Amino acid sequence: MFRYTLMRLGIxxxxxxVVWGLVYSGIAPRGLGDSNGMWIVMLALLISAPISFVVLRKERDRASMRIVERVDRMKTNLEANRNQEDAVADEASRAQSQTS
Structure with a gap:
Protein backbone atom coordinates (compact mmCIF):
# COMPACT_ATOMS: atom_id res chain seq x y z
CA MET A 1 0.00 0.00 0.00
CA PHE A 2 2.90 2.33 0.79
CA ARG A 3 4.41 1.69 -2.63
CA TYR A 4 1.11 2.55 -4.35
CA THR A 5 0.86 5.79 -2.37
CA LEU A 6 4.41 6.78 -3.29
CA MET A 7 3.78 6.03 -6.94
CA ARG A 8 0.58 8.08 -6.87
CA LEU A 9 2.39 11.01 -5.24
CA GLY A 10 5.11 10.73 -7.89
CA ILE A 11 2.57 11.03 -10.67
CA VAL A 18 4.25 20.01 -16.05
CA VAL A 19 1.22 22.18 -15.22
CA TRP A 20 3.41 24.77 -13.52
CA GLY A 21 5.58 24.93 -16.63
CA LEU A 22 2.56 25.25 -18.91
CA VAL A 23 0.99 28.02 -16.82
CA TYR A 24 4.15 30.07 -16.49
CA SER A 25 5.00 29.70 -20.18
CA GLY A 26 1.54 31.01 -21.06
CA ILE A 27 0.30 27.85 -22.78
CA ALA A 28 -2.26 27.10 -20.05
CA PRO A 29 -4.42 29.88 -18.56
CA ARG A 30 -3.50 31.49 -15.25
CA GLY A 31 -5.87 31.50 -12.31
CA LEU A 32 -7.94 34.53 -11.37
CA GLY A 33 -6.19 37.09 -9.17
CA ASP A 34 -4.09 35.50 -6.42
CA SER A 35 -5.47 32.00 -7.03
CA ASN A 36 -2.70 30.98 -9.43
CA GLY A 37 -1.08 28.51 -6.98
CA MET A 38 -4.40 26.87 -6.18
CA TRP A 39 -5.23 26.72 -9.90
CA ILE A 40 -1.98 24.87 -10.62
CA VAL A 41 -2.58 22.36 -7.81
CA MET A 42 -6.19 21.73 -8.81
CA LEU A 43 -5.30 21.30 -12.48
CA ALA A 44 -2.47 18.89 -11.56
CA LEU A 45 -4.88 16.85 -9.39
CA LEU A 46 -7.42 16.76 -12.20
CA ILE A 47 -4.84 15.51 -14.69
CA SER A 48 -3.06 13.05 -12.36
CA ALA A 49 -6.22 11.22 -11.21
CA PRO A 50 -7.06 9.49 -14.52
CA ILE A 51 -3.38 8.87 -15.24
CA SER A 52 -2.98 7.15 -11.85
CA PHE A 53 -6.16 5.17 -12.41
CA VAL A 54 -4.87 3.71 -15.67
CA VAL A 55 -1.13 3.45 -15.00
CA LEU A 56 -1.31 2.08 -11.44
CA ARG A 57 -4.05 -0.51 -12.03
CA LYS A 58 -1.78 -3.53 -11.40
CA GLU A 59 -0.25 -2.01 -8.28
CA ARG A 60 -3.71 -1.11 -6.95
CA ASP A 61 -4.87 -4.70 -7.54
CA ARG A 62 -1.81 -6.05 -5.68
CA ALA A 63 -2.46 -3.74 -2.74
CA SER A 64 -6.11 -4.78 -2.70
CA MET A 65 -5.16 -8.47 -2.65
CA ARG A 66 -2.83 -7.88 0.31
CA ILE A 67 -5.60 -6.13 2.21
CA VAL A 68 -8.08 -8.95 1.47
CA GLU A 69 -5.54 -11.56 2.63
CA ARG A 70 -4.88 -9.62 5.82
CA VAL A 71 -8.61 -9.31 6.59
CA ASP A 72 -9.17 -13.02 5.91
CA ARG A 73 -6.27 -13.92 8.21
CA MET A 74 -7.67 -11.72 10.98
CA LYS A 75 -11.13 -13.30 10.58
CA THR A 76 -9.60 -16.78 10.83
CA ASN A 77 -7.66 -15.84 13.97
CA LEU A 78 -10.76 -14.29 15.53
CA GLU A 79 -12.81 -17.42 14.82
CA ALA A 80 -10.06 -19.63 16.28
CA ASN A 81 -10.00 -17.49 19.43
CA ARG A 82 -13.79 -17.73 19.75
CA ASN A 83 -13.69 -21.51 19.37
CA GLN A 84 -10.92 -21.75 21.96
CA GLU A 85 -12.91 -19.63 24.44
CA ASP A 86 -16.03 -21.75 23.83
CA ALA A 87 -14.07 -24.95 24.48
CA VAL A 88 -12.68 -23.58 27.74
CA ALA A 89 -16.13 -22.42 28.84
CA ASP A 90 -17.68 -25.80 28.00
CA GLU A 91 -14.95 -27.63 29.88
CA ALA A 92 -15.43 -25.40 32.92
CA SER A 93 -19.20 -25.95 32.92
CA ARG A 94 -18.74 -29.75 32.59
CA ALA A 95 -16.27 -29.77 35.48
CA GLN A 96 -18.65 -27.74 37.62
CA SER A 97 -21.63 -30.00 36.84
CA GLN A 98 -19.60 -33.14 37.67
CA THR A 99 -18.58 -31.78 41.09
CA SER A 100 -22.17 -30.91 41.97
Missing amino acids: LAGCLV
Missing part, protein backbone atom coordinates in the same frame (compact mmCIF):
# COMPACT_ATOMS: atom_id res chain seq x y z
CA LEU A 12 0.99 14.01 -8.91
CA ALA A 13 4.40 15.69 -8.53
CA GLY A 14 5.17 15.12 -12.20
CA CYS A 15 1.83 16.60 -13.24
CA LEU A 16 2.40 19.53 -10.89
CA VAL A 17 5.73 20.32 -12.55
Whole structure:
Protein backbone atom coordinates (compact mmCIF):
# COMPACT_ATOMS: atom_id res chain seq x y z
CA MET A 1 0.00 0.00 0.00
CA PHE A 2 2.90 2.33 0.79
CA ARG A 3 4.41 1.69 -2.63
CA TYR A 4 1.11 2.55 -4.35
CA THR A 5 0.86 5.79 -2.37
CA LEU A 6 4.41 6.78 -3.29
CA MET A 7 3.78 6.03 -6.94
CA ARG A 8 0.58 8.08 -6.87
CA LEU A 9 2.39 11.01 -5.24
CA GLY A 10 5.11 10.73 -7.89
CA ILE A 11 2.57 11.03 -10.67
CA LEU A 12 0.99 14.01 -8.91
CA ALA A 13 4.40 15.69 -8.53
CA GLY A 14 5.17 15.12 -12.20
CA CYS A 15 1.83 16.60 -13.24
CA LEU A 16 2.40 19.53 -10.89
CA VAL A 17 5.73 20.32 -12.55
CA VAL A 18 4.25 20.01 -16.05
CA VAL A 19 1.22 22.18 -15.22
CA TRP A 20 3.41 24.77 -13.52
CA GLY A 21 5.58 24.93 -16.63
CA LEU A 22 2.56 25.25 -18.91
CA VAL A 23 0.99 28.02 -16.82
CA TYR A 24 4.15 30.07 -16.49
CA SER A 25 5.00 29.70 -20.18
CA GLY A 26 1.54 31.01 -21.06
CA ILE A 27 0.30 27.85 -22.78
CA ALA A 28 -2.26 27.10 -20.05
CA PRO A 29 -4.42 29.88 -18.56
CA ARG A 30 -3.50 31.49 -15.25
CA GLY A 31 -5.87 31.50 -12.31
CA LEU A 32 -7.94 34.53 -11.37
CA GLY A 33 -6.19 37.09 -9.17
CA ASP A 34 -4.09 35.50 -6.42
CA SER A 35 -5.47 32.00 -7.03
CA ASN A 36 -2.70 30.98 -9.43
CA GLY A 37 -1.08 28.51 -6.98
CA MET A 38 -4.40 26.87 -6.18
CA TRP A 39 -5.23 26.72 -9.90
CA ILE A 40 -1.98 24.87 -10.62
CA VAL A 41 -2.58 22.36 -7.81
CA MET A 42 -6.19 21.73 -8.81
CA LEU A 43 -5.30 21.30 -12.48
CA ALA A 44 -2.47 18.89 -11.56
CA LEU A 45 -4.88 16.85 -9.39
CA LEU A 46 -7.42 16.76 -12.20
CA ILE A 47 -4.84 15.51 -14.69
CA SER A 48 -3.06 13.05 -12.36
CA ALA A 49 -6.22 11.22 -11.21
CA PRO A 50 -7.06 9.49 -14.52
CA ILE A 51 -3.38 8.87 -15.24
CA SER A 52 -2.98 7.15 -11.85
CA PHE A 53 -6.16 5.17 -12.41
CA VAL A 54 -4.87 3.71 -15.67
CA VAL A 55 -1.13 3.45 -15.00
CA LEU A 56 -1.31 2.08 -11.44
CA ARG A 57 -4.05 -0.51 -12.03
CA LYS A 58 -1.78 -3.53 -11.40
CA GLU A 59 -0.25 -2.01 -8.28
CA ARG A 60 -3.71 -1.11 -6.95
CA ASP A 61 -4.87 -4.70 -7.54
CA ARG A 62 -1.81 -6.05 -5.68
CA ALA A 63 -2.46 -3.74 -2.74
CA SER A 64 -6.11 -4.78 -2.70
CA MET A 65 -5.16 -8.47 -2.65
CA ARG A 66 -2.83 -7.88 0.31
CA ILE A 67 -5.60 -6.13 2.21
CA VAL A 68 -8.08 -8.95 1.47
CA GLU A 69 -5.54 -11.56 2.63
CA ARG A 70 -4.88 -9.62 5.82
CA VAL A 71 -8.61 -9.31 6.59
CA ASP A 72 -9.17 -13.02 5.91
CA ARG A 73 -6.27 -13.92 8.21
CA MET A 74 -7.67 -11.72 10.98
CA LYS A 75 -11.13 -13.30 10.58
CA THR A 76 -9.60 -16.78 10.83
CA ASN A 77 -7.66 -15.84 13.97
CA LEU A 78 -10.76 -14.29 15.53
CA GLU A 79 -12.81 -17.42 14.82
CA ALA A 80 -10.06 -19.63 16.28
CA ASN A 81 -10.00 -17.49 19.43
CA ARG A 82 -13.79 -17.73 19.75
CA ASN A 83 -13.69 -21.51 19.37
CA GLN A 84 -10.92 -21.75 21.96
CA GLU A 85 -12.91 -19.63 24.44
CA ASP A 86 -16.03 -21.75 23.83
CA ALA A 87 -14.07 -24.95 24.48
CA VAL A 88 -12.68 -23.58 27.74
CA ALA A 89 -16.13 -22.42 28.84
CA ASP A 90 -17.68 -25.80 28.00
CA GLU A 91 -14.95 -27.63 29.88
CA ALA A 92 -15.43 -25.40 32.92
CA SER A 93 -19.20 -25.95 32.92
CA ARG A 94 -18.74 -29.75 32.59
CA ALA A 95 -16.27 -29.77 35.48
CA GLN A 96 -18.65 -27.74 37.62
CA SER A 97 -21.63 -30.00 36.84
CA GLN A 98 -19.60 -33.14 37.67
CA THR A 99 -18.58 -31.78 41.09
CA SER A 100 -22.17 -30.91 41.97
